[in-house]
Amino acid sequence: MDPPLVNESSFSAANPSSYSLASIWPFGGDQGGSVLGLRMANLAQNLGGFRECSTNRDGSMEESTVTEQSGGGRKRKDVSSEDESSRMVSTSSANQLSNSNDKRMKVVESRDENGGIKAEVDPNSSDGKKLAEQSPKPEPPKDYIHVRARRGQATDSHSLAERARREKISERMKILQDLVPGCNKVIGKALVLDEIINYIQSLQRQVEFLSMKLEAVNSRMNITPGIEGFTVKNIVNQPYDAAGILYGSQAARDYTQGAQTEWLHMQIGGGFERTS
Amino acid sequence: MANSKSAITLLNSTSSRLCFARTSATFASAPPDQLKRQSRRIKMAAYSSMARVAGRRRAWARALLFRLHTRPRHKTLMRRKRRPSTSSDDMVGKLRRLLPGGETMDVCTLLEETANYIHCLSTQVKVMKAISNHHLSKVN
Known part of the structure; x- marks a missing residue:
């Protein structure tokens, strides 16, 4: 790999798009710079020579232009092994050289998504700022949410609470199934509940019967x-x-x-x- | 071990309460009406001891004690007949009606209390069987 060639091409071609990226990016100046710099530190293993200039705003701009520009997709391959969205970056950046604007915007969007997902991979850069876009509640485990989000399920607080409630209910049902004899083979919530109800009724009837029996025993003992x-x-x-x-x-x-x-x-x- | 301990407590409490119920229930053993009342008294004593052993922290035990102490008469006669249904919501409603105090719980609490109630009921059945067997062997 040759870092100077990439550096040149990035400065020549993609400066306006990098400005658009900076305007789309939802952070302030130095904050975004530090976040990008940290992500840059991730990328620096692949890009080699960029480690020196990766701490300030310039480094972040260069890094983002490299992201868009990279004609040779082999640098992207290492990053794209992390998730699907960055793979989308690599596929779209393969025909980036045609310099069409919509393509570039698409790259910027997917890049944004990439950063949002990467935030939970990198513990340093995830100080709640990027996660605030995706989940308003910080207290549930984040990777859990993101696994659900990547599967396309809802991540707002109501559905999360509902999901937790449902899991609690199914856990209790499992406990009840262990408690009621012959209930393990029954499939379906309604049938399991039916079994439980029958068992409780039989136990109550047994108590009734036993009280009658005790009464009979008692009367016989009185004689x-x-x-x-x-x-x-x-x-x-x-x-x-x-x-x-x-x-x-x-x-x-x-x-x-x-x-x-x-x-x-x-x-x-x-x-x-x-x-x- | 906790189970056996609670069973022993239940046994003590149940036997003492059943003795009380027996002495108060021997007014007349002959007429069938009073027989029924007598066995109901024993049943109430059994349920009351079970609820006391389960403790005030359990919602079903609280509800059971409340129902035993302020017992509305002929409530069971006023119960409407419902058509048989098999969906899970109806089953939850059935369970609510079956569990003491289950009308005011949410589903999670209902299931938890049901588990505890089943536990206590089965222990109660065992204890009452042991008592009746003991007395039967003494009689015979």
């Missing part, structure tokens, strides 16, 4: 004689009177009467003659 049976019986004696007073009507009295006879029968069957 069998024991110390607790006597105490319970002593407690139990008064609510009957209260119920008889409370209801007052004939039907209710019959009801309580029937209940009492049945109760007595049960107690006799259990051997509670003393208390009756």
